[in-house]
Amino acid sequence: MSVDVFEKLNDILKDIEEAGIEDQDQLESFRIKYLGSKNILKSLGGEIRNVPNERKKDFGQLLNKIKKEAKSKFDSTQSRLSVGKTDKKNINIDLTAPPEELMIGARHPVSIVMNKIIDIFSRIGFTVAEDREIEEDWYNFTAMNTPEHHPARDMQDTFYLKGSTTQLLRTHTSSVQSRVMTTQKPPIRIIAPGRVYRNETISARSHCQFHQVEGLYIDKDVSFADMKQTLLYFAQEMYGANTKIRLRPSYFPFTEPSAEMDVWMGTDTEEARKLTKGTGWLEVLGCGMVDPNVLTNCGIDPEEYTGFAFGIGIERTALQNYGIKDIRMLFENDVRFLKQFRSAF
Ligand code: PHE
Numbered sequence: 001m002s003v004d005v006f007e008k009l010n011d012i013l014k015d016i017e018e019a020g021i022e023d024q025d026q027l028e029s030f031r032i033k034y035l036g037s038k039n040i041l042k043s044l045g046g047e048i049r050n051v052p053n054e055r056k057k058d059f060g061q062l063l064n065k066i067k068k069e070a071k072s073k074f075d076s077t078q079s080r081l082s083v084g085k086t087d088k089k090n091i092n093i094d095l096t097a098p099p100e101e102l103m104i105g106a107r108h109p110v111s112i113v114m115n116k117i118i119d120i121f122s123r124i125g126f127t128v129a130e131d132r133e134i135e136e137d138w139y140n141f142t143a144m145n146t147p148e149h150h151p152a153r154d155m156q157d158t159f160y161l162k163g164s165t166t167q168l169l170r171t172h173t174s175s176v177q178s179r180v181m182t183t184q185k186p187p188i189r190i191i192a193p194g195r196v197y198r199n200e201t202i203s204a205r206s207h208c209q210f211h212q213v214e215g216l217y218i219d220k221d222v223s224f225a226d227m228k229q230t231l232l233y234f235a236q237e238m239y240g241a242n243t244k245i246r247l248r249p250s251y252f253p254f255t256e257p258s259a260e261m262d263v264w265m266g267t268d269t270e271e272a273r274k275l276t277k278g279t280g281w282l283e284v285l286g287c288g289m290v291d292p293n294v295l296t297n298c299g300i301d302p303e304e305y306t307g308f309a310f311g312i313g314i315e316r317t318a319l320q321n322y323g324i325k326d327i328r329m330l331f332e333n334d335v336r337f338l339k340q341f342r343s344a345f
Contacts, residue, residue: 109341144178145297197209222307256288284312
């Protein structure tokens with residue numbers, strides 16, 4: 001009887017030593033059989049009762065040896081299998097190869113310029129106002145002192161929504177002026193960045209979509225001088241501390257008087273001459289005192305309040321700043337082009 005038990009134990013030891021474990025399933029069966037809570041060694045351990053006294057010690061030692069063997073076989077197989085697993089998974093990886101370059105996004109030049117303008121005006125108390133691109137005719141034109149059949153509507157070729165005579169893609173961010181004036185009470189001091197649309201033939205110089213930043217300031221006793229000083233501040237922040245500006249008389253239906261602001265680029269460099277067509281002056285924005293009709297249309301009393309407004313074209317500025325030759329490049333979203341722009345804004 002006792003010999004049988006020793007034989008059994010030696011068979012088990014051999015089984016353990018020779019066990020060929022090739023995967024996790026087999027390893028798990030091995031664990032359950034020899035190391036689990038109901039392993040076969042436990043039941044055999046009880047047989048010590050039947051072992052003659054002088055051999056009890058041998059029996060105990062053999063049993064311990066088997067347990068140790070099972071444990072070490074389990075441990076070594078487990079690490080062999082897990083090493084094998086990573087090896088298999090990463091079989092094609094060359095650990096000496098230089099890492100692949102991470103693609104880090106860059107801001108779009110239009111966003112950079114827009115954010116810079118927003119930053120400049122927020123420093124003097126302007127807050128950002130945004131509104132819809134699909135706009136009602138009234139906010140885009142009528143409220144802005146450009147009623148139906150007004151010749152000034154021809155200044156901006158408009159995309160109307162299919163089948164609609166009242167819904168359009170806003171032609172300028174001035175639509176945000178009327179949105180703000182009809183919902184807020186003065187003092188109003190906002191800048192409105194956004195995309196606008198005009199039905200124009202796409203070329204290197206013009207596109208059917210572009211961006212503007214609108215500015216509007218309404219309060220008691222706001223004067224043309226206030227506007228000029230604000231725009232001078234803007235120009236000097238944008239183009240350098242010694243920048244000179246000039247205001248040229250112009251016409252917009254929603255401002256009276258109206259002006260266009262030029263920035264002095266000079267005629268010293270070939271680049272400046274090209275940019276300014278030899279005049280040295282670069283046209284930067286349209287502006288003017290808010291027409292009293294616009295205030296009335298939007299429910300603000302023109303006897304009590306006055307204000308000024310301006311609209312800056314973003315693409316033009318982006319093209320100048322970065323020396324980009326073709327406006328279409330700003331809308332193609334070619335990453336080879338876009339990733340060249342780095343900015344704090
Ligand atoms: N909305 C005008 C344009 O798109 C620009 C402008 C805005 C002019 C505000 C005056 C005041 O051309």
